[in-house]
Amino acid sequence: MVLLTTTEIDKELTKNRRLEIATFGMGCFWGPEARFGSLQGVIRTRVGYTGGTTVAPTYKTIEDHTETVEIDYDPTSISYEEILLHFWRNHYPNRDQYKGQQYVSSLRFHNQQQKLIIDLVKSEMEKELGEPIETEITPVGHFTLAEDRHQKYYLKRYPNVLDKLYWLYPSEESLINSTFAARLNGFVKGFGTRDQIVTEIESWPLPENARQQLIRQFMILKW
Numbered sequence: 001m002v003l004l005t006t007t008e009i010d011k012e013l014t015k016n017r018r019l020e021i022a023t024f025g026m027g028c029f030w031g032p033e034a035r036f037g038s039l040q041g042v043i044r045t046r047v048g049y050t051g052g053t054t055v056a057p058t059y060k061t062i063e064d065h066t067e068t069v070e071i072d073y074d075p076t077s078i079s080y081e082e083i084l085l086h087f088w089r090n091h092y093p094n095r096d097q098y099k100g101q102q103y104v105s106s107l108r109f110h111n112q113q114q115k116l117i118i119d120l121v122k123s124e125m126e127k128e129l130g131e132p133i134e135t136e137i138t139p140v141g142h143f144t145l146a147e148d149r150h151q152k153y154y155l156k157r158y159p160n161v162l163d164k165l166y167w168l169y170p171s172e173e174s175l176i177n178s179t180f181a182a183r184l185n186g187f188v189k190g191f192g193t194r195d196q197i198v199t200e201i202e203s204w205p206l207p208e209n210a211r212q213q214l215i216r217q218f219m220i221l222k223w
C-alpha cells in the first residue's frame with residue numbers, strides 16, 4: 001500500500017529548507033555522483049556537462065565540455081567547506097596527458113562566497129597534497145543535464161530493483177530529484193551502510209508510517 005509518492009516525500013524533505021548548489025567535475029561523473037549521493041545533507045544529485053563552448057553537448061558530442069556532478073545540499077547540514085574536502089580528497093586534481101578536458105578536475109562556483117571558501121580550502125589542500133592544485137575554477141555558466149542513462153548510473157545497473165520501486169519513480173525526473181534514490185545509488189556503489197540509511201530515514205520529517213514504509217521497502221531490496 002503506497003502511502004507517499006516520491007514527489008511528496010521530496011517535497012517534505014525540502015520544505016522550509018534553503019538549498020544551495022555545488023557543481024564540480026572529478027573525472028567520470030558516475031562515481032562522484034554515487035559518493036556525494038550518500039552524504040547526509042545532500043538532497044539531490046544529477047550529472048551533466050559544463051564549461052565548454054558548444055551548445056547542447058551530449059556524451060557523444062562532448063567536445064570541450066567537462067563531465068560534471070551537481071548537488072543540491074542543505075548548508076545547515078553539510079557545509080560547502082566539507083563538500084570541498086570530500087571533493088579534493090577523493091580524486092587527483094591535476095592534469096595528466098591522457099584524459100583531457102572531459103575528465104578535468106573542476107569547480108564551478110555559484111557566488112563569491114563559494115569562491116572565497118574555494119580559495120581557503122584549496123591552499124589547505126595544497127599543503128596536504130604537497131603540490132599546487134590545478135583544478136579549473138570558474139563561474140558556473142550553463143549546466144547541461146546528461147542523458148538519462150548516466151543519471152544514477154550505478155542504481156540503474158539493477159533494473160529489477162528499479163522495477164520494484166516503480167511506484168516511487170514513475171518518471172526519470174522523479175528519480176533524478178529523489179534523495180532516497182541518491183542514497184540507493186551511493187549504497188550500491190559501496191558508499192554508506194544499510195544501518196546509516198535506515199537511521200537517516202528515521203530522522204526524515206515524514207509521517208511515521210511513511211518512514212517505516214520506506215525502510216521496509218529498502219530492507220527487502222535484493223541487489
Ligand code: MHO
Binds near residue numbers: 028029030067150
Ligand atoms: N567508465 C568509462 C567512462 C564513462 S564516464 C561516463 C570508461 O572508463 O571509459 O565517462
